[in-house]
Amino acid sequence: MSAGSESGPATRPDERLLNLVIALVNTSAAMTKQQVRANVHGYGAAASTDAFERMFERDKDTLRALGVPIVTVEGSGHSDEVGYRIDNEAYALGPVDLTPAELGVVALAAQLWSDKLLRTDMSRAMTKLAAAGAGDAAEDVVAGLTPRVRAAGDAYGPLLEAISERRVVTFRYRAASTGQVRARRVEPWRIAARGGGWYVVGHDLDRDAVRVFRLSRIDGRVRVGPHPDAYRIPADVDVDAALGARVGAERTARLAVAPERATALRARAVSAPEPDAGPPVPAGRDLVVVPFKTLTPLADEIAGHGAAVVVLEPADLRSEVLRRLRAAAALPRTTEEEEPDGRTR
Amino acid sequence: MAERADDRLVRLLGIVAYLDGAGPVPVEELAQRFGVTPARIREDIDALWVSGTPGYMPDDLIDFDAFSLENGMVTLTQSRGLTRPLRLGTREAVALVAALRAMRSTPAVQAAPGRADVVDSALAKLTAATGEAASAVDVRLGGDEDAAALGALTRALSAGRRVRLRYVDAADVVSVRDVDPWRLLTQDRATYLVAWCHRAGGRRTFRVDRMLSVQVLDVAVGRVPPERVDVDPVVQVVSDAGESAPVAVLRLASPARWVAEEVPVEQVTDLADGSFEVRLRVTNPAWLRRLVLTNAPDVLGVWPPQVAAEVVEAASAALSAYGEA
Numbered sequence: 028m029s030a031g032s033e034s035g036p037a038t039r040p041d042e043r044l045l046n047l048v049i050a051l052v053n054t055s056a057a058m059t060k061q062q063v064r065a066n067v068h069g070y071g072a073a074a075s076t077d078a079f080e081r082m083f084e085r086d087k088d089t090l091r092a093l094g095v096p097i098v099t100v101e102g103s104g105h106s107d108e109v110g111y112r113i114d115n116e117a118y119a120l121g122p123v124d125l126t127p128a129e130l131g132v133v134a135l136a137a138q139l140w141s142d143k144l145l146r147t148d149m150s151r152a153m154t155k156l157a158a159a160g161a162g163d164a165a166e167d168v169v170a171g172l173t174p175r176v177r178a179a180g181d182a183y184g185p186l187l188e189a190i191s192e193r194r195v196v197t198f199r200y201r202a203a204s205t206g207q208v209r210a211r212r213v214e215p216w217r218i219a220a221r222g223g224g225w226y227v228v229g230h231d232l233d234r235d236a237v238r239v240f241r242l243s244r245i246d247g248r249v250r251v252g253p254h255p256d257a258y259r260i261p262a263d264v265d266v267d268a269a270l271g272a273r274v275g276a277e278r279t280a281r282l283a284v285a286p287e288r289a290t291a292l293r294a295r296a297v298s299a300p301e302p303d304a305g306p307p308v309p310a311g312r313d314l315v316v317v318p319f320k321t322l323t324p325l326a327d328e329i330a331g332h333g334a335a336v337v338v339l340e341p342a343d344l345r346s347e348v349l350r351r352l353r354a355a356a357a358l359p360r361t362t363e364e365e366e367p368d369g370r371t372r
Numbered sequence: 373m374a375e376r377a378d379d380r381l382v383r384l385l386g387i388v389a390y391l392d393g394a395g396p397v398p399v400e401e402l403a404q405r406f407g408v409t410p411a412r413i414r415e416d417i418d419a420l421w422v423s424g425t426p427g428y429m430p431d432d433l434i435d436f437d438a439f440s441l442e443n444g445m446v447t448l449t450q451s452r453g454l455t456r457p458l459r460l461g462t463r464e465a466v467a468l469v470a471a472l473r474a475m476r477s478t479p480a481v482q483a484a485p486g487r488a489d490v491v492d493s494a495l496a497k498l499t500a501a502t503g504e505a506a507s508a509v510d511v512r513l514g515g516d517e518d519a520a521a522l523g524a525l526t527r528a529l530s531a532g533r534r535v536r537l538r539y540v541d542a543a544d545v546v547s548v549r550d551v552d553p554w555r556l557l558t559q560d561r562a563t564y565l566v567a568w569c570h571r572a573g574g575r576r577t578f579r580v581d582r583m584l585s586v587q588v589l590d591v592a593v594g595r596v597p598p599e600r601v602d603v604d605p606v607v608q609v610v611s612d613a614g615e616s617a618p619v620a621v622l623r624l625a626s627p628a629r630w631v632a633e634e635v636p637v638e639q640v641t642d643l644a645d646g647s648f649e650v651r652l653r654v655t656n657p658a659w660l661r662r663l664v665l666t667n668a669p670d671v672l673g674v675w676p677p678q679v680a681a682e683v684v685e686a687a688s689a690a691l692s693a694y695g696e697a
Contacts, residue, residue, distance in 0.1 A: 041378075041380040042419050045419070092462075093378055118456060121500065123497055125497060129490055129494035149464070150379070157406055158386030168486065172481070176474060176559070187466060206626030206629075221561075243633045309693075333686040334690040334692075349691075350669060351666060352668070353687075354671070355684065355686070358668065358680050358684050358687075361675055363676065367623065367641070
């Protein structure tokens, strides 16, 4: 009698998976499900055929997600039943000959992620590199560095699965402009992190256009569609273009700055190409010319300086700063009594 | 906490593949290589010992030299075909390659050509081994920090030298400080230096883009960092004073949702009309005034009322500088 059909305490899932891998690596042709159930240690304990089928399907998915190449073999000869084996050619990690310095870089990169899922994926990758015989890491090349990216959140897992298998996703999304939550159907292309935010770039099916969604504005779960290979991902996805970053077009701002104020802006100043061109500098202020690429962060920074900085040019920067200042000057007066979530409730 | 089955499986397979190539290895060394305790390695060996090909007779099982294990040495005598290291799964390859590409994008790596070369060669070797599937995730870190400042800081860090900073803080005050650099942290859109500040007599975090000049001194660092430098400058803005810091509440319109996402708030309350309220603890009033001032078009209410009044005053003064009364 084989060990597979022994009764007794259930085998731990990790040990059952291990025995399945060993069986499928060593099988001469392929094993049918029935052969797995009857012979592989851990499967005999399944209470019913249904329970076995579920267990086997789940285990196959787990192994494939770990990179184990399980292939199906069409039934031959006396049996029509599909068989399974592990493709021994595809199983192995190619030679990765990392130098100690390169390993130090990889070890540091391993600390980048904040999400549990990404950290798990990363630590498995590191275990596999260790199994491949990677030597000691030398960390002096990257001494003192700590790269870090904030957590992507729950949407990351399903979105990555969808991109890898080119499946459509659906989710509810809170529009920043209106605050309204709407259902969206998207063919996802890339997951991206820029400037502290996580995004998915893809083709919005209802709007038939490229759209960017911020993961933190996804409301609830991301559902992955049933059909793999449902679309093609363009070869050249330009994440930064989709995010609207205007890269390259550098402009200069002419600012009138109160003496000894706005030191951070002064530190970035360049010498004015034509000091006398443009609007005059008010008396008692210094002309400071600052190069910039994106309008909003500079408008925020300048508005934050209040009366210390006046924008002379360009007009769009000036009006963005004025828009903030006018709104701030008109802020609603509040009282202690109205304070939300406080003493009055 | 119980270990996940798939994590343990990867290690079990890894141990066999590694031992098959490496020969006898001490338990301690194996534990260190796979990042677990020696006790865990012994449990793993016990599990491997009873695993094998169907039939599960003694000759079918993975086997170790029992005598050598008693002496703390792991000697594999039968691998049952698990001789090669398992390739990376798609998700693992994505996490690894995206992390390296993100590191390549950090100003601290770009400022030092030698570093960038090492990251590039590691990336080239790993993408060759994992395939191109890894482009699904694309992470960029850091902003437009000055390469000269970063170069000086990285030199000081690797040589263990003190630096003299001219620094402008969020309240627009310039100071000159001698600091012992500990870590250069790139988080999201900015790079920060975590250091021991001799002027303040304590640990401080400095934004690199607010450094007006960086001078590497001919003095060795006096204060070495603790074993583990916990760094989270974004939270530090608010949490330095912890529970004792005053509470502020902002009611914001939907377009300012990033505040709830990027500022470490204590509590977010969504309101029926799509607006929301955030509660935060603020040690630096200048920082809060700036936050309100720059987001004023989307600010619907500010508490305590004192803060609102200060912002209105600052904005009115600025408008008169533009000639608007």
